[in-house]
Amino acid sequence: MSEATHVQWFPGHMAKTRRIMASNMKLVDAVVEITDARIPYSSRNPEIKKIVGAKPRLVLLNKADSADANMTDRWIEYYKKQGVRAIATDCRSGRNVNRFYSELKELLKEDISRWEAKGMTGRPIRIMIVGIPNVGKSSFINRLAGAKTAKVEDRPGVTRGKQWVSLDEGFELLDMPGVLWPKFEDKLVGERLAFTGAVKDRILDTEFLACRLLEFLKDNYNELLEARYGITTGDIPPCDDETAGCVVGYEILERIGRKRGFLVSGGEINTERAANTVLDEYRSGKIGRMTLEQPRIRK
Template identity: 60%
Template sequence: MIEIPSIQWFPGHMAKTRRLIQESLKLCDLVLEITDARIPQSSRNPELDRWVGAKPRMILLNKADSADPKATAEWIEYYRDQGIPAIACDCRSSKGLNRFLPTVKEMLSETLEKRKKKGLIGGALRVMVVGIPNVGKSSFINRMAGSKRAKVEDRPGVTRGRQWVNISSDLELLDMPGVLWPKFEDPAVGEKLAFTGAVKDDVIDIELLAMRLLGYLRQEYPQSIEERYKLAGTNYQELDEYDLLELVGRKRGMLVSGGEVNTERAAITVMDEYRSGRLGKITFDRPVKQGEQTDE
């Protein structure tokens, strides 16, 4: 597994974010958690469930256009079974975002009805937006806000590090700072964050990362690398991960003097082609369904 370097700004940054979230919950009607549809579980802060408690929750599976549609459907069903509505979307193109506000209103229909009975008509629903860095929180807020720019407003409950964004007369978003967590208990989580670029490549061995990616794709999406790197007719399924990377480099003609493969160049190519979508729609996390949990 890929070993991710320790995050030096923890625990101060995370502790501050936890306080901000817990202090702000009383100001909000609902919590929107944005995740990466390619790694729906690995891109969730495991502390968030405890921080948010019983507050109504919705999940936005962003970057769904780059994820395996079958896997995304499985995740939406998985969250629905937990009582959490989930929407697949792509915040860069706005695809799927038209379902966001209607879902919020449906989830908060009782709240809206109570306000109506009290004569409180016209007040905006307030949604807290949370998520780890690089899952697309800014893209979501900018898309929802249109031409409006996010700004800090002079109102109770707003402190440095969080911003109220007026979307419409119906909706206000509270943007919270993104934060990772101190230790990846499962090394595979750090690996998947690295695949998708949530962890910077300059702190990771790029060849090792590409080897692990090729190993995963060979097992779960063999057609993606077989077609892209013309591996049909080879023994690529039997090779170790380094030899597989070397084979890819050889197929691409990435040779140096003596006929050896430039594996660093091959690794960079593999990662670039995955992240640009040329290896297809890939998902690295699958939901564990009831009855599939293994005994400790």
């Protein structure tokens, strides 16, 4: 596939997860939705809102140490205006992970007061944790639990069944497998999910993905791009329209390949190797802190 138009990605276990999520909603007091702070819009499953309904919800912008800090602040303010409590977290550094408890207690303070009035002091606070694949959900749970209770692997589709996890401060957490939605009508959403590894690389061509990412970086984070790869991009003319495809991105990809010495026989540039390098270094945060989308209202 050469582009991300109308990507469809709906394995059977994801359909099953939706049913499990809906049937277990009555067992929990609140829902914690983990998103990727680099793509806060694209990493939110629009179907979760329908399943959660009126249940109290806390949104975590995870991997915040890899995101643009100013943009993360804008997203938190955006959620606040929408009446949604949100915090920025990072599982690798542990930043704000334990704030999870105080935020949930504040979110549920009226329920907690009502339980205490009924003599139910010490009643467990039961939380469902949801999110699409590869947003760091398992790593977050392991940070909270202090042990490797959830299987962690840097690829989508690892956690397959629901599991309860006992946490500190009287919390019980119901972990749901990562779940995407049936079809990405917005091709940019599909691309951004592929950039971060939320969908498997085989869904889209890696060179196409790297080119699209490099085009965005040139327009929005060019200093980081040039500093990481020791190249200049100012002399590359912009695309006149969408029909130009990945001309700009491919030129940058070739420059990166040449700079890194990714050459094959005859001096030809190994653009596939360069593409894999760009995607790997973006996902690991080596290029720098960046956010790929600004706050907007999802219809």
